[in-house]
Amino acid sequence: MTADARAAHEALAAVRLPMDVTADGGKLAFTVSSGEGQVVHVLDAAGRPRSLPGTDHALLRWIPGTGRLIAAAESRVEELDPETGEILWSEPFDGSVEDFSVTSDGRVLARVADPGSDRDGMHLGLRVPASEDPFVDVPGARLRRLVLARAGEPGSKAVPLGPLTVWEADWLGGETALAVVSADSAPSGYYKPELAVVDVRDGSTRTLLTTPWQLARPRISPDGTRAVVVEGLSIVSGRVLHVDLGSGEVTRWDAVDDVTDLGWLDADTLWFTGWSGTGVQGGVLRADGTLLHRWTASGALGGKDGQPSLAPCGPGWVAAVWESPEQPPEVAFGSLTTGGFATFTDFNTGPAALAEGVVREELSWEAPDGRTIEGLVIRPHGEGPFPLVVLAHGGPTWLWAQWFAPAESNQMALPLALAGAAVLLPNPRGSSGRGQEHARAVIGRFGEADLEDVLAGADKLIADGVADPERQAVAGLSYGGYLTAWAVARTRRFRAAVVMSGVPDWVSFRTASVIGGGYDVVYHRGADPATPEGREFLAARSPVFHAADVRTPTLILHGERDRVTPLGEAERLYQAFAAAGVPTRLVTYPREGHELIEPEHCADARDRILDWLTRHGVLA
Known part of the structure; x- marks a missing residue:
């Protein structure tokens, strides 16, 4: 059945993903991912989608009321002919265009990340390309800036915001923009935001909210x-x-x-x-x-x-x-x-057939303290018990939702079900979808209440006869990778584990990660690794300090250039587990950040996960 899983994973890799939907009255445009990049599509007069050849753009916007289309392409903003895709105007920027607003008279306010800054705030874990050799980092030197331009005219003008970095902005064309800013230019600053009015003429700001x-x-x-x-x-x-x-x-x-x-x-x-x-x-x-x-x-x-x-x-x-x-x-x-x-x-009519090979169910269960927890199960047809694979999501303020094929953890949820496993996708406290109280209930209790929620979900499937208690595995990416490593440090119920881009050490995370000092301050309720009390609190919840308790064979997958959970963290986990005699293997993927994106690497990770779970008796 692993052959079915591999074929399914290949089919999912070929899915063409629509994005960047933009509308202006009856005009509609969007991009579709393909081997050539993000190809722009528009609706023709008959309401049929038509591709614009030669385009490789994202972040589409119509100039309101004009029928003119603006799009971003990495380091430039361009006007495209919506009939032919011809580039009618192009304005280059020094950095990566992350978003922009456009007014009815064609004025553009772009948000541009400097070369060498961390791409997309925090989500990819890679830098914006920079040509410096050697590369020199200086605090506050690599910002996200606001830059003004006008479609059809050459030249641009940066809004002089001084040391502030801009995470999001909105602008209707007047003298002021509304922006989420921070004094910390690193991605950790995203966790210390201010909402401010920005004068786009001189860069002066007025803080509305902290x-x-x-x-x-x-x-x-x-x-x-x-x-x-x-x-x-x-x-x-x-x-x-x-x-x-x-x-x-x-x-x-x-x-x-x-x-x-x-x-x-x-x-x-x-x-x-x-x-x-x-x-x-x-x-x-x-x-x-x-x-x-x-x-x-x-x-x-x-x-x-x-x-x-x-x-x-x-x-x-x-x-x-x-x-x-x-x-x-x-x-x-x-x-x-x-x-x-x-x-x-x-x-994507072809991949739609994959849904016929599995059963999908919503599941709820009771945590040890009585809280109701929800999640999803994807499993084979027929009667159980099936091997159980628990997939922990990242965030932790993220979730498993009713997607066709959940993309996180290398798109393995659906393929694992086609390999014969019941796949539990739990949304423990800390997750989105259940309101702010549920999301914030993990703060200061990370690795405690949320792990109990996850294990209770596995127990529910075992009690219902869906899952085999002798063939359980756990896996996850990012915070889900942490929860995976923590699960095998706290229990010996799992026969195999897969840690992807995980966090094994919350003490070193403060200074190793580009979101350290922001993310962890929020979730760890201010625990400071510079103090003895803070170090004790964080170490007590860090898998690397509990390696002696681990017996579960653990596969570790990590991107070489990941700056959210740096490779050094994975190497520390590998060394700690190896020294404790845990069957383990560290696989490092060159050029990759926080999530794998190169097709060959995604396929390699898939094969290694399936082989690891088979070798250690979870999958047949």
Whole structure:
């Protein structure tokens, strides 16, 4: 059955992923991943998607009301002919374009990461390419900047923000922009944000809000008097804050939680979307925070950083990337007030057949302290018990959702089920989808309550006769890699483990990781490794200091250039486990960051995972 798993993994690698959906009235454009990159597609007059040959762009935006299309391509912003794909205007930048806003008169405000800065905030774990030799780092020298340009005209002008780095921004074309900024230019600064009004003429700022949590999706109202922003934890899914830009008064809207994106429909109403359990939600809010419409759906919506997003495209209608357990990702239309997404592209009809080979179920169980925990199970058809593979997600404020094939952990969830395993995808406390109390319940208790939640889910499957207690494995990436290493340090129930891009040592994490001093301060409730008390607290929860207790054979997979969980952390875990006599192996992937992206490396990791679980008696 591992042959079926390998074939499924190859099919998933060939999935063409739509992204960057943008709409302007009846005009719609999006990109689709392929071997050539992100190819731009537009809807033709008959409503059929048509590719623009020669394009390799992302972050599409229509110039409002004009039919003109702007797109980013790594270090430049360009205007594309929406009929032919011809480049009509191109403006280069010194760095990587991460986002931009465009106004009806063609003015562009781009957010550009300097060469040598850490790409995409924290999610890829790689640097923006830099040509320096030698490469010299200086605190505060490599920023995320705001740069002004105008479509059709040469030249650009940086907004002089001094030492501030910009994580997100919104601009409607006036004198001011709304931005999430920090004084710390490293990705750790993302965890110490301020919401500020920025004068794009001289770079002066006025702080509106500081918070111990994280901020995302700042949005200015059409009349420029108010704004909203999402406040959450880490990979942001949270509550909406309303800000009066004149008085600075901040109001939290409690009508909805786990919001991941939103925007103004007009001066009086906003659309929103986000997570709901293992599914998604969306709807309409009044400008006073009153909920007008809310729908939920068993599926997932694509968007920035993998978070749900929508593109309003007409009265009451939205476009989005939609997928479900039976449907690979496609572009779809839906109702803003009722959901009901119907796909209109067919890029992935072949891989859709993979859904027929497995059974998918939602699962809930009770944690030892009585909290209800939820998750998903993907398993073979027929009667159990099956081998059990527990996949722990990253974050920890992330989740397993109703995707066609969960992408995290090298897209192994569906292939492992086709290899004969029952795959448990638990959403323990710390996860998104259940509100801020559930997400924050892991703070100061990482590796304690969340591990108990995960193990209780495995016990539930064993008690129900779905899983074989003698053939259990655990695996995960990033924080899921930590939880995997921690699980084998705290229990001997697993026959095999796979740690991907994990964190074995929270003491060294503070200074080794580019998010150290931000991420860990939030989740570790301020435990400081510079103090004896802090070191004791962190070491007590670090797998590398408990290697003598480990007996589970552990495969460690890691990217050579990962700056979120650096390779040195994996090497420390490997050395500690090897010295303790644990059967272990460290596989280092050149050029890779926090997640594997090169097809040959993804296939190699797949084969090693399947072989490891087979060799150690989990898979047949």
